[in-house]
Amino acid sequence: MRWCVAPWLQVAGPIAFAGCLGVAPVSPPPGVGLSAAHAEALDRRVAVGDFALHIRCVGEGTPVVVFDAGLGNDGTIWRQVQREVGGISRACVYDRAGLGSSDSPTTHPHGNRQMARELYQLLKNAGEPAPYVLVGHSMGGMNIRLFADEHSDEVAGMVLVDAVGDDQPERFWALLPAEHLAEFRTGVGKIEPGLDYDTFVAGFADLRVSRRSMGDRPLVVLTHGKESREPRMSPEVAAQLAQAWREMQSELPELSSDSLHFVGRNSSHFIQMDGPRLVSAAVGAVVDAVRTRSRLDPEPLMSLGSRYEP
Secondary structure, three states, X not given: OOOOOOOOOOOOOOOOOOOOOOOOOOOOXXXXXXXXXXXXXXXXXXXXXXXXXXXXXXXXXXXXXXXXXXXXXXXXXXXHHHHXXXXXXXXXXXXXXXXXXXXOOOOOOOOHHHHHHHHHHHHHHOOOOOOEEEEEEOHHHHHHHHHHHHOHHHEEEEEEEOOOOOOHHHHOHHHOOHHHHHHHHHHHHHHOOOOOHHHHHHHHHHHHHHOOOOOOOOEEEEEEOOOOOOXXXXXXXXXXHHHHHHHHHHHHHHHOOOEEEEEEOOOOOOHHHHOXXXXXXXXXXXXXXXXXXXXXXXXXXXXXOEEEOO
């Protein structure tokens, strides 16, 4: 179910805040075994230090695809996409600390670097082997990039789903009227246990400092194309926010020399719900490029209600 603290209070694309809930199979080339990742379904809580996180994995094969949700969302946000991706490779979703079936965080504040480290430890303790294709929505895009910063040799590729930009506080939130920004600052801590606004902002500073090229590892960037405006916000401010978001999105493909950028014309910020086939196709393209050691093929995404941004 989709829910909102306030329609415009979003971390990512201009007017939605948090909440809610087919790609053709990719055949591995000869010599690429699918037994490296175990085939049995996994749905349990796994100890990570002094607390436990919930993880659910389906399918089989490598690379293992790992999904990280946006602010305030648990792993169920990926339900439809995980089912489709599980038909082509091992696909894992999880609940961050304090969300879904996971324990509350034991460290406060609970910042994004810590979230990324907990995800890495969860995968290791659950026996899910590298290499990983990481998929991050909204704030989850920051988390998987911080993951890759510390474990780049274990990350084979990435999909950023309407993910936050490096300068989100300065270029997006700074455009909000004072009363809206105050509401957002209060809302962050209410929906993401252990995280407060200042810690969140510090995460972006950490992201900029640790920003590194992915080299030629495959990267697909997906951006929402369906705009909406919260009634309390003026058309002028909404237009400024939309423009800032588009500009930040256009910079994300620069992280890799092998990247594709698609805009989901009919998708809001939650592309995995409005256009799940587009997200699944993006993951499939990255998985195929990793397995075949070839460059990304845009063709599977071209016909899925999206616009290619070369």
